[in-house]
Amino acid sequence: MSAEGQIGRLQSLLSRIKRNAALPRAASAPLVAAPAPVAAPSPVAAPAPVAAPSAALTPAPAPFEEEVPVSEDLLLDDEIVDITEAEVIEEPAAAAPPPAARDELDFSDLDRDEEEPPVSSRRSKVASSMIEALAGASEDLEADLEAPLKTPPPESGRQITAAPAAALGSEPPLRPTTEQLGQTIDLDDSVSDATLELDEPLSEVTAARAPEPEELEIVLPSRASSGAYSLDLTPPPEAHEDLERHRQRAAERSAPSAAAEVVAAPPPPPVASELRPEVYARPNLSSDARPSEFVVAAQSFAPATFAELLDASLELGSG
Amino acid sequence: MRFDPSQAVKFDMGRGRIQLDGPVPRVLVPSDALLPLLDSAGPEAARDFGRRLGTELGRRAAERFGEGASPESVVEHLGGEAALLGLGSLAFERWGRALILVITGSPLGASGDGLLAAIYEGALQRGLRRTVSIVPLMREADSARLLVASEAAAGKVRDWLAAGEDWGASLAKLHGGASS
Numbered sequence: 001m002s003a004e005g006q007i008g009r010l011q012s013l014l015s016r017i018k019r020n021a022a023l024p025r026a027a028s029a030p031l032v033a034a035p036a037p038v039a040a041p042s043p044v045a046a047p048a049p050v051a052a053p054s055a056a057l058t059p060a061p062a063p064f065e066e067e068v069p070v071s072e073d074l075l076l077d078d079e080i081v082d083i084t085e086a087e088v089i090e091e092p093a094a095a096a097p098p099p100a101a102r103d104e105l106d107f108s109d110l111d112r113d114e115e116e117p118p119v120s121s122r123r124s125k126v127a128s129s130m131i132e133a134l135a136g137a138s139e140d141l142e143a144d145l146e147a148p149l150k151t152p153p154p155e156s157g158r159q160i161t162a163a164p165a166a167a168l169g170s171e172p173p174l175r176p177t178t179e180q181l182g183q184t185i186d187l188d189d190s191v192s193d194a195t196l197e198l199d200e201p202l203s204e205v206t207a208a209r210a211p212e213p214e215e216l217e218i219v220l221p222s223r224a225s226s227g228a229y230s231l232d233l234t235p236p237p238e239a240h241e242d243l244e245r246h247r248q249r250a251a252e253r254s255a256p257s258a259a260a261e262v263v264a265a266p267p268p269p270p271v272a273s274e275l276r277p278e279v280y281a282r283p284n285l286s287s288d289a290r291p292s293e294f295v296v297a298a299q300s301f302a303p304a305t306f307a308e309l310l311d312a313s314l315e316l317g318s319g
Numbered sequence: 320m321r322f323d324p325s326q327a328v329k330f331d332m333g334r335g336r337i338q339l340d341g342p343v344p345r346v347l348v349p350s351d352a353l354l355p356l357l358d359s360a361g362p363e364a365a366r367d368f369g370r371r372l373g374t375e376l377g378r379r380a381a382e383r384f385g386e387g388a389s390p391e392s393v394v395e396h397l398g399g400e401a402a403l404l405g406l407g408s409l410a411f412e413r414w415g416r417a418l419i420l421v422i423t424g425s426p427l428g429a430s431g432d433g434l435l436a437a438i439y440e441g442a443l444q445r446g447l448r449r450t451v452s453i454v455p456l457m458r459e460a461d462s463a464r465l466l467v468a469s470e471a472a473a474g475k476v477r478d479w480l481a482a483g484e485d486w487g488a489s490l491a492k493l494h495g496g497a498s499s
Contacts, residue, residue, distance in 0.1 A: 303390070304389070305386075306388055306390040307387070309411075312418075313466075315416070316416055316469070317468060317475050317493045
């Protein structure tokens, strides 16, 4: 087939795809459900739990199965390029029944099973032109596919991936959506006579209200009013006489103190008296003190009686 | 109590007796006759003669002073009694702890120093009940110095003096021996 012939066929295929896409979805629904009974009546239903994990591990093929019946009915056999033979070789190993159950298998449906697509997803058909690729992309968007929870095998073909923000769950919009703006919700009237009271925000309440003092507590002046007053304030008229007396008394008090400072010497600061040094001086020696002693027998011996003198003399030379 | 020599010697002119505080009569003998006699009698006889005189002298002096008498009191009474016998004037000197008797004006002279030493040995033994030995140290004109010491110390001093030692050095050596 020449290239021009292929282009022509592809264009006719694209036009049919567009026509099929314009058809209502409800009409194709029974076609999607049709393949299900194919496997149901077969006695191979027993090993279903064995095959189930493969379907669970590859959730992506399910959407593709929806397209398969449509393509089988609408497309020609030579127009379908199925390259899932390698996957078919692997899938029977996982879906193979145990040896004991193999003898009970009914091979009557064998021919029909061979015609059905494998459980696993097939590789997507490689678009031969830009027009075909765009058409495939539009079909994926219209199919409302869900992003797989796990990474599909590379042979699964093109997958729908969700945006990161959508996968993580972005925060709901603070503002109402355009759909919500036009809706008006009518609330039913309350049965009782109770009125709805809205509480104020906590921060506004604490800032506005000051703690009320207790009954016996003295309220101290606040910081703003302590020692500060406006210079523009004028004393009350009844305080003029007291103010004059106070000024006169202050003037009399300052005048004598100034005179006293001239006459009397300022008292020493208390700190200076505390810092007076304490002197430990050597006491003066008395005039009777004898710094040296001359040891002489005559001076140290002074008999009071003649008998003592006689005895001392008799002791000489006795040693 | 001071020494009072009044009425100490009685001359009985009728009976031709001299009495001195007791019934025993006294004899006045010239000193130049006595000394040759003593020299001829020998040192031991002369020493006994002198001790006898000293015992009587010490007894009479001790009747006037007791055990606690001062040196001044002893020298007054003992010297007074010696003066009545005509043996010179007595004084005490203390050289260190050594008691030195200084006798001045003895009529016996240098040859009578031994007799004086014996008299005072007797006097001190009788009056103070001490056994003493008196060694003549030196003689100057009419005065003599006599050392009062024990018998052992007196023997050392005699040896030192006999060896030519000065009496001052002998006294110093005696004090050194005592101190050591």
